[in-house]
Amino acid sequence: MDLQAIVDGIVAEMQPRFGEGKVADYIPELARIDPNQFGIAITTVDGQTYTAGHADVPFSIQSISKVFMLTLALGKAGEGVWKRVGREPSGSSFNSIVQLEHEHGIPRNPFINAGAIVVTDMVLSGYKPREAIGEFLRFMRFLADDDSITIDHKVAGSEQTTGYRNFALANFMRGFGNLEHNVEMVLGVYFHQCALAMNCVQLSHAGLYLANRGTNPLSGFSVVSPKRARRINALMLTCGHYDGSGDFAYRVGLPGKSGVGGGILAIAPGKASIAVWSPGLNKVGNSALGSEALELLASRTGWSVFGN
Amino acid sequence: MDLQAIVDGIVAEMQPRFGEGKVADYIPELARIDPNQFGIAITTVDGQTYTAGHADVPFSIQSISKVFMLTLALGKAGEGVWKRVGREPSGSSFNSIVQLEHEHGIPRNPFINAGAIVVTDMVLSGYKPREAIGEFLRFMRFLADDDSITIDHKVAGSEQTTGYRNFALANFMRGFGNLEHNVEMVLGVYFHQCALAMNCVQLSHAGLYLANRGTNPLSGFSVVSPKRARRINALMLTCGHYDGSGDFAYRVGLPGKSGVGGGILAIAPGKASIAVWSPGLNKVGNSALGSEALELLASRTGWSVFGN
Amino acid sequence: MDLQAIVDGIVAEMQPRFGEGKVADYIPELARIDPNQFGIAITTVDGQTYTAGHADVPFSIQSISKVFMLTLALGKAGEGVWKRVGREPSGSSFNSIVQLEHEHGIPRNPFINAGAIVVTDMVLSGYKPREAIGEFLRFMRFLADDDSITIDHKVAGSEQTTGYRNFALANFMRGFGNLEHNVEMVLGVYFHQCALAMNCVQLSHAGLYLANRGTNPLSGFSVVSPKRARRINALMLTCGHYDGSGDFAYRVGLPGKSGVGGGILAIAPGKASIAVWSPGLNKVGNSALGSEALELLASRTGWSVFGN
Amino acid sequence: MDLQAIVDGIVAEMQPRFGEGKVADYIPELARIDPNQFGIAITTVDGQTYTAGHADVPFSIQSISKVFMLTLALGKAGEGVWKRVGREPSGSSFNSIVQLEHEHGIPRNPFINAGAIVVTDMVLSGYKPREAIGEFLRFMRFLADDDSITIDHKVAGSEQTTGYRNFALANFMRGFGNLEHNVEMVLGVYFHQCALAMNCVQLSHAGLYLANRGTNPLSGFSVVSPKRARRINALMLTCGHYDGSGDFAYRVGLPGKSGVGGGILAIAPGKASIAVWSPGLNKVGNSALGSEALELLASRTGWSVFGN
Missing domain, CATH: 3.40.710.10 (DD-peptidase/beta-lactamase superfamily)
Structure with a gap:
């Protein structure tokens, strides 16, 4: 599976839609962000990182x-x-x-x-x-x-x-x-x-312990037990997207957590940690393009916790 | 992994607690069920079925x-x-x-x-x-x-x-x-x-398509597409246990659906379909012993959609 | 106080606005009513009745x-x-x-x-x-x-x-x-x-016991005790207009009960029973012109339970 | 009507029950009040004040x-x-x-x-x-x-x-x-x-404008217009006792406002302003004995806005 081609494809597909959604405006400092940005980074459990778009632009991770x-x-x-x-x-x-x-x-x-x-x-x-x-x-x-x-x-x-x-x-x-x-x-x-403030690369690294039985494969350090990693993933899946959690599970099929800064961290257990970022939010408060990008990614990689 | 030993062990562990929980009483006909019953059946995607306890006693599948x-x-x-x-x-x-x-x-x-x-x-x-x-x-x-x-x-x-x-x-x-x-x-x-009315064996067979990319391996018939199977699993995980869905995901980590008759169907994607039954319900309306049995099973088999 | 002049004045003032509000449409038979109707009848505790407008057209009293x-x-x-x-x-x-x-x-x-x-x-x-x-x-x-x-x-x-x-x-x-x-x-x-189905005259008669210590002065029959009459009036004042009860008390100052047919019965304790009817409803479901007519009436007669 | 006899009678009747109800405990300073206190003061629109019990003990008027x-x-x-x-x-x-x-x-x-x-x-x-x-x-x-x-x-x-x-x-x-x-x-x-902090006498004086068409008869000063006085009374009747307003209107039949300090101000339009105080509260947060005293008072004086 050519992950680099997949993330490049996703950015290409999203590009015409940059700016979709509504930037969070209740925090004045966030309201100023240029909405025409989109980044994605995947870090696999064997330590490889694949990036595309504005993957190295820092954003407010918020929630x-x-x-x-x-x-x-x-x-x-x-x-x-x-x-x-x-x-x-x-x-x-x-x-x-x-x-x-x-x-x-x-x-x-x-x-x-x-x-x-x-x-x-x-x-x-x-x-x-x-x-x-x-x-x-x-x-x-x-x-x-x-x-x-x-x-x-x-x-x-x-x-x-x-x-x-x-x-x-x-x-x-x-x-x-x-x-x-x-x-x-x-x-x-x-x-x-x-x-x-983190960029997609940093965030995908930070979440990697959740994809890898609680241990960060980049440093080799154990962060939590395998059981606790699974449990945090479970919480992300059922509660990670506010009142859009069910929809995210249905469409993407991966544990994830969104923030009103436009970032989403998603975990493919045993496979990878994924960070996407695009400031425009959909009506339940999750990144509009970010959610869709993850749906495409899940579909193209076959990564879903609910079967292959 | 010796699944027969696992289900036998679970029944042995549950036996002293038979009768725990509260049988649904708002449907008069269900209120009469003997609460001291517990059955479990696992059918793997390669068609093997493992049973223990009252796995062949029919019960009302309800929800x-x-x-x-x-x-x-x-x-x-x-x-x-x-x-x-x-x-x-x-x-x-x-x-x-x-x-x-x-x-x-x-x-x-x-x-x-x-x-x-x-x-x-x-x-x-x-x-x-x-x-x-x-x-x-x-x-x-x-x-x-x-x-x-x-x-x-x-x-x-x-x-x-x-x-x-x-x-x-x-x-x-x-x-x-x-x-x-x-x-x-x-x-x-x-x-x-x-x-x-179904027993655990029948119910584990009926759910097998959800564990096997939409196809029932027993008959070879395709029931739904792999994508739809994943999506139904996602719904079961986020919504399958009423207001205990988050807790079930946290403790068991498998898509499942419970009924007030005391049955639970759980799906281990790519691995197996599991049916448990015990009439006593916990306070959110799911089988008390059934939920705990699935927690033991998930722990002992390492089956969890959230990582191993 | 010339009650006949007052009710005539109210009808004259309302006439240009006939048809305001929205006729209840969830009961098909009521939805057909001609909205351009308005009637009022006052019956005093000494048995005099004053009417104006469509006071003798029967309408559905509903609530x-x-x-x-x-x-x-x-x-x-x-x-x-x-x-x-x-x-x-x-x-x-x-x-x-x-x-x-x-x-x-x-x-x-x-x-x-x-x-x-x-x-x-x-x-x-x-x-x-x-x-x-x-x-x-x-x-x-x-x-x-x-x-x-x-x-x-x-x-x-x-x-x-x-x-x-x-x-x-x-x-x-x-x-x-x-x-x-x-x-x-x-x-x-x-x-x-x-x-x-009642008209305004009939309705003002029917409510008269509530204005007259529980006894209908037209027939001389006691319907309820004085205490019970007061208590029913209290309920009408606090609960008689759904989620517009506080507003009605504020503006009109009399116990009343409305119906989606466009009728309102209002009670001036010790003075009179009043019925108004106009089919168009305001947004909380009470007769739009009827509510306003009662506000005018209360203001012109000085009838208010909250002081003069 | 001998108002002095009425208030004396009420205090006599309440005395065996002093201490009923529960003193507000969420404000530490109020929690220390001696619950065995009860005062009542009536000031009529002609300026006479009738008191009984602890009518001159100041209390926190709160709401x-x-x-x-x-x-x-x-x-x-x-x-x-x-x-x-x-x-x-x-x-x-x-x-x-x-x-x-x-x-x-x-x-x-x-x-x-x-x-x-x-x-x-x-x-x-x-x-x-x-x-x-x-x-x-x-x-x-x-x-x-x-x-x-x-x-x-x-x-x-x-x-x-x-x-x-x-x-x-x-x-x-x-x-x-x-x-x-x-x-x-x-x-x-x-x-x-x-x-x-006010005592019952002071509070009954302060509320008198609401009983007297907006003008304080003690000083002769106009506080509000007659219409506004009526409207404030209407608000007190529909909203003055939180989620016990309907019950108070039903049982007492007078506009009133309670406070968690145990005080209640009640208005008999055209007749009098009444203040009662007893620290123990009933379960909706109004003075337990105070509410009952007003029910007795209303019954014995015949004062009710809903008829006589």
Whole structure:
């Protein structure tokens, strides 16, 4: 299978449609991004990387960070994580507060905002906010084996100023006793983790442990056990695309996690880690061209967790 | 891998716990089942069947029928099915009507009751109710290659008399114009499809096409295309266990569909079709011991769609 | 105060706007009504009636019947009525089923459809449907002191055929055990009570007991105790206009009950019973011109329960 | 009618039940109140005040302040108030956020927390927070004709520290653009208005304008027009007791507003302003004994807006 030809083909096919979708506008700093960009990178479990398009342009990973923070929280609290957050698809949009009221402050899963805020609260335990941000940054550099990765503080600041909905969610959960730290501290960390800037190559490297039984084949380091890798993949598949998770599973058939920056990380277990990026979002908040590119990729490679 | 030893081991481990959970009591005829029963059957794609426990005792497949009716509807209407039913996890219980009101009569997926009723309405198109029931029964006999499969008319009648919630759902959707046939006709078929009686061996045979690229290896007949088989598996994984779908994916890692009769069909793509049955249900309405047995099985066989 | 001049003035003011609003179209038989009609009748507690416009044209009272059926049910079951239906405003539309699911089959008040169906079930107790309909008709003739009042069986039939939402509500409540009779029987009565045809004069007579301490001054008969009359008025004020009840209280300041046929009954305690009718509905389902006419009337007479 | 005998009788009847209900515990400073207290004061429109029990013990008026802040906001913005807040009963608890999400940041009425926060935002317009608090305090002293009224800063501080749910509501509305000032400023004022300490005598004086066509008979000053007084009364009747408003209207039949401090202000239009206080709350969050005392009072005086 000629993966280079496949990614080149996908970029060629997407090119006429560059700019489709709607760039996230609720974070002012993200609203300025040029929508006419599209990048893809595949890194296979034997360490080869195939790229096409704007694969080396950094973008804000936003909610994709939730996968990595969950990995940290599971390392710290183990299965105890699930006392404070569920693992069921939400059946509603990424920042809905309705479910939280009905379920008394327990978010449905770690990949909606409320759930990710709780996960951040767990990772923060024992740290000062600045230290927790440092810990996360080190973890991402370690996973991607790339010390040039940084946080875009402008984006973090932009979210801090306008993130009313996240303040609402955090205060709401704090009222139910499901945040240990004060709201400003937790959201301070949360906005910084979301503001991490990575390019497709880096992101495909960082996700590789999920495709390779928990071990990063580039560095040889074990990140999580094989069982935990499978479980994180399961969560990505059922909950990784907000209220478009079922559709993504149906069309693409791979675990994935999207961010409002336009990035998507997808995992083909035993085969590869894939990162795509294109800023325009579809109506459920996932990269429009990114989702379609992954559908093409899955179809052309035959990669699907649901059979070949 | 000695599958016979594995299924024997699982039955031995479950035996002290026979009777756990709560038998469905809202269908009088089902409430009478002896809860101290547990069966398991695995049929591999090379046609071998391994059984243990009460694998040859027929039980009411109930909602597992939704997988097969969806297969029929996709054959009839193709992707047009998705105009009338979504494919997102519901975030609520199997018979909730709240979502239907919020989304104007379009059920979230074909595996909750409302969605399955719409699917039945599609299958009914061009048929009389009695013919549609016959069509479904023939299809199930064909899939399982077993003409002894029958419908338990007592169970169907019991549901007909007490199925107020399903009458509510159907009338509600009819009010939104999302049922073509009258409510009594559609539910007449629906209650009969749910009342199909199968044992674990038959059910593992019937599901085998989903594990084998759409083709039943026992008969050699193609049932659906490989792509459609993958897609049905995807729906089972994201929506197959009501509001316990995320948990099942996390713990078991296989597409599956449960029924309130206590049966679960699980698919290990490329490997096997598995049927378990034990009448006691857990609090989200799935077989308590059946779910745990599948977790053990997945762990011991290493079968998981999320990596090995 | 010259009430005749006031009602004449109101009709003159409304005339250029005849036809405003939208005639209810979900009951086919009602959809055919000529929207260019407007009638008003005031009957004072000393027995004088003042009319203007189409005050003698019969219309379908629809949900206004809920006030009279509640009166019958309270007579039969007393305060026991409130075990099966609440008395809080609903915060949602007249035929919402969401609240019913959240509150386990107990409707929020007797003036939304679900609540009225439960009330009808209570009135039906001990009767055959035909007898209960007869009882209701006799009661209405007695209240209005007019034996010419009849049920429009075409309208009742039209609702029977298309009332899917009401069938959904009734089945839903039956599933929760909050209906004693079967759904067809209860809705059979319900559709007939809604299909009662009255004109404004008759309706203003029928409501007079609520303005006069429970006694009909035309006949001298006591219908309910003064306390019960006050309580029914309280329910009309807080719940009488679906999700427009607060607005009606704010603008008109009188207890009232609207119907989708375009009628509204309003009560000025100690003063008068008022009926207006105009078929076009506003967006919350109450007569558009009727609501405005009552606002004018309240303003010009100084009748308001909230002060003068 | 001997009002002194009536209030004495009510206190005598309530005495054995002192301490019933549950003191609000989510504001630490309020949780310490001795529950064995009960006071009542009636001030008639001719200026006579009748008291019994602990009528001169100051308590935290909490949500009763919403009536007076609404009066200020209507004075400032007129009917423009209703662009940013509705006037329908909420159908849910006082601090629910669900409705806000469904209705895009527009609270249902000014007497639930979210609505009152918006009203406070309006009153704050053109002021610094400290000035707005001063304005409110002056208004209350003017209404009660009593310069000894003060704000309990300990209570305000206690709410500031623990009011997560209110921070959630405010941030949520700010995210929808329905708050002009920043959340800390608005809630700073809000917590102070709620922390106003008054006794029953003062409160009955302060509410008297609502019973007397908008004019305070004690001072002779006009506060609002007769029409506005009626409209505020209408809002109190339909929305004044959270999700117990319908029940209060049914049982008491007077406009009223309760607070979690255990106070209730009730208005008998044209007759009197009544304040009761007892700290123990019933399950919908209104004073348990206070509600019952008002039911007795209404019954014994014959005061009801719904007839005599």
